[in-house]
Amino acid sequence: MNVNLDIPTIIRSLQQFIKRFHSIIFFTILGGLLITGSIFVLFVINNGPLPEVPPEFSDSFDQETIDKVEQLDPSELYKPTGRSNPFIE
Numbered sequence: 001m002n003v004n005l006d007i008p009t010i011i012r013s014l015q016q017f018i019k020r021f022h023s024i025i026f027f028t029i030l031g032g033l034l035i036t037g038s039i040f041v042l043f044v045i046n047n048g049p050l051p052e053v054p055p056e057f058s059d060s061f062d063q064e065t066i067d068k069v070e071q072l073d074p075s076e077l078y079k080p081t082g083r084s085n086p087f088i089e
Helices: 007-046 063-070
Strands: none
Touching: none
């Protein structure tokens, strides 16, 4: 059995193979990258850090805050003058 290991012959046959199957090779590599990227994204989504739970807020006010609110007098509130309402004709 006589095997020809001539470099130009090997390169020429490789070029012919790539010319013939270049679209199949391209779409196979593209599909593999797409599948790999999807797997990585799913891995990150499933194994990401757990969201932090915000602290619960109290439903009640302390007595000091209630006293301050009750002491407010609506007649003492400052209302700016000179402004016009753009929605009134």
